[in-house]
Amino acid sequence: MSANNERGGRTFIEEARRAQIIQCAVDVIAESGYARATMAEIGKRAGIAKSVISYHFADKGELMQELVRTAVATYTQFLEPRLAAQPTAAGKICAYVTGSAEYMSTYTNMHLAVLEVAFNGLGPDGRPLTASIPLETHKPTLERILHDGQVSGELRQFDVRVMAGLLRSAVTHTMVMAQRADPDVDLDSYARELATAFALATRDRP
Amino acid sequence: MSANNERGGRTFIEEARRAQIIQCAVDVIAESGYARATMAEIGKRAGIAKSVISYHFADKGELMQELVRTAVATYTQFLEPRLAAQPTAAGKICAYVTGSAEYMSTYTNMHLAVLEVAFNGLGPDGRPLTASIPLETHKPTLERILHDGQVSGELRQFDVRVMAGLLRSAVTHTMVMAQRADPDVDLDSYARELATAFALATRDRP
Amino acid sequence: MSANNERGGRTFIEEARRAQIIQCAVDVIAESGYARATMAEIGKRAGIAKSVISYHFADKGELMQELVRTAVATYTQFLEPRLAAQPTAAGKICAYVTGSAEYMSTYTNMHLAVLEVAFNGLGPDGRPLTASIPLETHKPTLERILHDGQVSGELRQFDVRVMAGLLRSAVTHTMVMAQRADPDVDLDSYARELATAFALATRDRP
Amino acid sequence: MSANNERGGRTFIEEARRAQIIQCAVDVIAESGYARATMAEIGKRAGIAKSVISYHFADKGELMQELVRTAVATYTQFLEPRLAAQPTAAGKICAYVTGSAEYMSTYTNMHLAVLEVAFNGLGPDGRPLTASIPLETHKPTLERILHDGQVSGELRQFDVRVMAGLLRSAVTHTMVMAQRADPDVDLDSYARELATAFALATRDRP
DNA sequence: AATGAATGAGATTTCATTCAT
């Protein structure tokens, strides 16, 4: 890898391989769980020797880090316009829930994989990173949305951190569990149910 | 272990050892994460050789299974009277959330450990058991409560499975994340905030 | 290994195994060189699985460290009485050279192995330890002997560090090379030749 | 490489590349030790891909062999006129020691590197070459000088192989160790000390 | 002449599990 690793300056082919490897890692993790996602398994899935992974990523940690980075970027790009399109806080909340469901339908494995990594993966220090970075990604955004809604009088007075946390859980936990329990679940209507619940829980006038 | 394992017929000492080992596993998992909870580490914590664990449990899977069984039983015993004490659906929902917070304060490590196991552990088939048994434990109970509330006209018409799922997530995910982010968080008031949200989201008349 | 590693408190059997493993490592290194002395190779020589080595030593570094420690202690125990028996500086110098030759005949592999480790081994920091500790072991002793000889007027005025260095080299390098070139070399007479040279090079009156 | 490798018939550019690669190998080995001198590292130092090294040298063994050959040739060219300039055996001995010190000051890395290779490198058979070729290079020359000195009556009767070995060690071991211990050591005066010692140890009349 | 990419062999280390005592 040598100099390439240091940010920027990567071949087209290299980018393609990295993307392919990340995708295979995503698939293996989503289908078989983090514990089974060994270098050998990922390599087998990609049809390459496991040392090829070592060639393109400094170590397993970097691979997982890149996987998470990719997933978060994809998710954010997916969600942002949908949030921006809604003028009201209620609209944004609904868009967050339904948009996440839509994302989850489109990028199922990626959504599952990033959660697996978040819960099972270890940081560089060897300690579990347990959802530290990835899952908290959108919390600041959510808190701002909720806060603005309270200021404008659209939403009632509640603890924004609690509600933001519940919103995150609804998306990264509730829906994921539902889909795991029944892969054929209709995420769309599931999300609408959740959105209704949040609308009632957050609106100002009872 | 010989014949003893097959349910029943365990010495008093045996039971004590098993309980001790489970407790040590709980502590190690809660403090250091599932990945670090090796047999050696658990044994060290218990002050015994790791082979003693193998002596009392068929394999690591059985240990984890028993850990989960214990935790679920404790949780259920803790929660049941609190639910029974509430005549209304709204009361039961509130009791579920606040009771869980109370449980989480009392049995912090157990609550954390069982989630770690649920997310990271592997089933007998080698596939991740991801929340299969443990997290779904109270879902039927919750669904019944919600359903009864709808029938009696106390609660509005929503999809009980969705709402039950969200309730489970609030307890096993939202609050846990909150505590991880800030170990000094006041779980009591956190739970009250959640309870309010659920009251608004589920009550019949707006 | 657990608690045992922490100094003291080792089983008899464990000590025996450690000694056996060290001895096998010595033999492999002396016969095939440091590069070939892999865990697998050492294990094979000892007739044990390579993981047994890991069981008794924290890592390869600790094994090498113990090997060097053992060798240095053996060498020192061998040499000390021979030095103490000589009252004069000249006698001690001669005893150092001839005693080392005798040691080398008795513990050939150990002498060779410790030099291999010194030159090829890596320290905990990953940098080569190149003879740092082991080879310098007796230099202070030599320097004191030479210094005392100068003070008493028995030896001429020379730089004691240079002469001590040359003495060390004669023993760890000249004789070793000679034996490698011809394994049947008579170390005894070889040492006597060296001793004569040093006597002439150090005595006071020409 | 095709046919070029077989001696002779190398482009000017080819020769330049080979020389550059050898020099970089020398520097890496001297500064970081043999174990760290991987193809990748040497390539990085030279600013070329590691496959370029494979292109110019059959394998790592050939590179090291060429490195040693170059170093020995340089050393010999450096030393020869200094030896020839001295008519007496004593003068040649002194010139050998001081000349080597001068060489070591001028080509520090090369001197260090060739020793590293001699001690750590493996021969074509996979066995360590341990100083076989390189370190013995000048021993015949030294033995002849010593022998001639004895015949002419200038030097006393000693075993020329032993004394030649000690002379080699003084240069390849004693001085190297001294410089490693203290990089600022004054090699010139160090060499003069050694020369005096050898003069006393070898001259005929006490 | 040069190189990026790929590869496979091999080294170290971890860990659940087994076994004789």
Place this chain on the structure above:
DNA sequence: AATGAATGAAATCTCATTCAT
């Protein structure tokens, strides 16, 4: 009932080497 000792499978990572371009 307990344990120290041993084991083998598996995982990660390194490195010299090869090959198509």
